Amino acid sequence: MSENLKRHIEAISSETLNGENYSRSDFARSILNYPAMMVPSVQEPIIEALSYALNKNVSLMDPFMGASNTLVTGMKYGMNVFGQDINPLSILLSQVKTSFYQKEELIDADKRVISTINGDNSDVIEISFINIDKWFTKDIQAELSKIYRAIRREQNLKIRKFFWVVLAETIRLTSNDRTSTFKMHMRPIEEINSRQISAIKTFTSVSKKNIKNISDYISVLIQSGHIKKEKYVKNIDVVWGDTNSEIKTKKTFNLLVTSPPYGDNQTTVTYGQFSYLPLQWIPVEDIDDSIAIDYLKTAQSIDNKSLGGQVKESINEIEERVFEKSKTLKKFVTQFKDNERKKAEKVTRFINDLDNSIDKMLPRMRKDSFLVWTIGNRNVNKQVVQNDLILKELFTHKGVSLFTDLEREILSKRMPGRNNFSNTMSKEKIIIFKKTN
Ligand SMILES: C[S@@+](CC[C@H](N)C(=O)[O-])C[C@H]1O[C@@H](n2cnc3c(N)ncnc32)[C@H](O)[C@@H]1O
Incomplete structure (x- = not known):
C-alpha cells in the first residue's frame, strides 16, 4: 500500500506540479494577494492521494499557514x-477564507456598506501613525476613513472581518507603497502625483470580486457535502501563534502540509512589512484578542519575531548544535569569512529556529502520519543554500524518514507571488516525510 501510494504521488504530472493549469481564483486564492501563496491546484493531488491513504479521516495542520490555501x-x-x-x-484572511458566508448576506452587507460610505460627508481621518502622509495621500486617507467608519458600523463580526480583508486589498492597491515588492518602498513622487486612483472605487470592485470568489468556493464545499446546516461539518482552528515557541493546540494530526519561509523574513519575503500598512487600519479586537506582539510599533516588528528574526543565543552555541544535525549547513556556512560569514550566520539562526519549530510540531503528529513540505533553495553570498537537503538532514536526525520527494518549476510570470524576490531559485521541492513512531 505504501509503495502504491508512493508511485501514485510520483506519477503526478509536471504540468500539475508546475501550476500550469491553475486558475487564479481557485479556492478563493485571490481575495487578498498575500505574499508567496501556495497554488491550491499544485498541492491538491498530493492532499487528495494522502486523504485516501489515511482512509479519508484526516486532521490536517499547517504551522505556517500564510494565506491558508492548504487549509x-x-x-x-x-x-x-x-x-x-x-x-x-x-489570521484575519484565514478566518474569512474558512468561514461560512451566505452569498445573499454578503450582497446585502455590501449594499449597506457602500451606501453608508456614499452618505458620509465627514473628512475626519480615523487613523494616525508615523509617516502616514508618506504612505497615503490625503485624499486616499479621507476615503479610507469613510470605508473604515462604514465597516465599524456593521454589527456582525464575521461580516466586518470580510470587509477588513477587502480594505486590506484596497490599501495594497491604493497606498503609495509599490505593489512590485513586498518590502515597503515608496512609488516615485511624480507617479504618486499623477496617479488617478480612488480607494472607494477600488473597495467597491474588490468587494464584488471577493463575494464571487468566496461564494464559488462555498458552493464547492456544499456540493461535496461538507457543509450542513450552514456549518462546515469538521473542525476548523485558525490560531495566532509563534511556531518557534509552541503549537497552540492539544489536538493531534495525521497530516501536515506546509510551505515554510525560506530564510529570515528580513532578507527573503517580508510578510510583516507587506502587512504593516493594512494592519494600521484594522482594529486588533476584530482580528484575535490572543495576539501578543506589538505589531504596529514598526514596519519590522512582525518580521523580527518570525523565524530567524531574533538574536536570543550566541552564534557559537547555535552552530555547535545545528551543524551536528546538518552537514550541508555546516559546509555552506564555514566556507565564508568576515562579512560574508556574518551574513551566513543569519541562515544558521533561521535553520535553528526552523529545527526548533519542527520539534514543536512532531509531538502533535500521530504515528504513521505524513508531513508534506514545499521548500525552495535561495542564494546567500552568491552561493546556494540547499534548504531542501538541510530539511531532510534535520528530519533524519529526529528519526523521521523520507517518504518521497518531487520537484516543481516556479513559473514566474504566472506566479508572481512566489517568485517576486530575486534571491530565490526557480525550482521548489515538495518533500514528503512519514513519521513511523
Ligand atoms: C510561505 S508562507 C506560507 C504560505 C501558505 N502555505 C500559503 O499557501 O499561503 C510562510 C508563513 O510563515 C509565517 N511565519 C514566519 N515565521 C513564523 C513563526 N515563527 N510562527 C508562525 N508563523 C511564522 C509567515 O508569517 C508566513 O505567513
Whole structure:
C-alpha cells in the first residue's frame, strides 16, 4: 500500500506540479494577494492521494499557514483543519477564507456598506501613525476613513472581518507603497502625483470580486457535502501563534502540509512589512484578542519575531548544535569569512529556529502520519543554500524518514507571488516525510 501510494504521488504530472493549469481564483486564492501563496491546484493531488491513504479521516495542520490555501484545500476533502501563523493579517484572511458566508448576506452587507460610505460627508481621518502622509495621500486617507467608519458600523463580526480583508486589498492597491515588492518602498513622487486612483472605487470592485470568489468556493464545499446546516461539518482552528515557541493546540494530526519561509523574513519575503500598512487600519479586537506582539510599533516588528528574526543565543552555541544535525549547513556556512560569514550566520539562526519549530510540531503528529513540505533553495553570498537537503538532514536526525520527494518549476510570470524576490531559485521541492513512531 505504501509503495502504491508512493508511485501514485510520483506519477503526478509536471504540468500539475508546475501550476500550469491553475486558475487564479481557485479556492478563493485571490481575495487578498498575500505574499508567496501556495497554488491550491499544485498541492491538491498530493492532499487528495494522502486523504485516501489515511482512509479519508484526516486532521490536517499547517504551522505556517500564510494565506491558508492548504487549509482551504483540506476542507474540500472534508478534513479537520488547524492553521497557525505569527502574522495577524494571515489570521484575519484565514478566518474569512474558512468561514461560512451566505452569498445573499454578503450582497446585502455590501449594499449597506457602500451606501453608508456614499452618505458620509465627514473628512475626519480615523487613523494616525508615523509617516502616514508618506504612505497615503490625503485624499486616499479621507476615503479610507469613510470605508473604515462604514465597516465599524456593521454589527456582525464575521461580516466586518470580510470587509477588513477587502480594505486590506484596497490599501495594497491604493497606498503609495509599490505593489512590485513586498518590502515597503515608496512609488516615485511624480507617479504618486499623477496617479488617478480612488480607494472607494477600488473597495467597491474588490468587494464584488471577493463575494464571487468566496461564494464559488462555498458552493464547492456544499456540493461535496461538507457543509450542513450552514456549518462546515469538521473542525476548523485558525490560531495566532509563534511556531518557534509552541503549537497552540492539544489536538493531534495525521497530516501536515506546509510551505515554510525560506530564510529570515528580513532578507527573503517580508510578510510583516507587506502587512504593516493594512494592519494600521484594522482594529486588533476584530482580528484575535490572543495576539501578543506589538505589531504596529514598526514596519519590522512582525518580521523580527518570525523565524530567524531574533538574536536570543550566541552564534557559537547555535552552530555547535545545528551543524551536528546538518552537514550541508555546516559546509555552506564555514566556507565564508568576515562579512560574508556574518551574513551566513543569519541562515544558521533561521535553520535553528526552523529545527526548533519542527520539534514543536512532531509531538502533535500521530504515528504513521505524513508531513508534506514545499521548500525552495535561495542564494546567500552568491552561493546556494540547499534548504531542501538541510530539511531532510534535520528530519533524519529526529528519526523521521523520507517518504518521497518531487520537484516543481516556479513559473514566474504566472506566479508572481512566489517568485517576486530575486534571491530565490526557480525550482521548489515538495518533500514528503512519514513519521513511523
Ligand atoms: C510561505 S508562507 C506560507 C504560505 C501558505 N502555505 C500559503 O499557501 O499561503 C510562510 C508563513 O510563515 C509565517 N511565519 C514566519 N515565521 C513564523 C513563526 N515563527 N510562527 C508562525 N508563523 C511564522 C509567515 O508569517 C508566513 O505567513
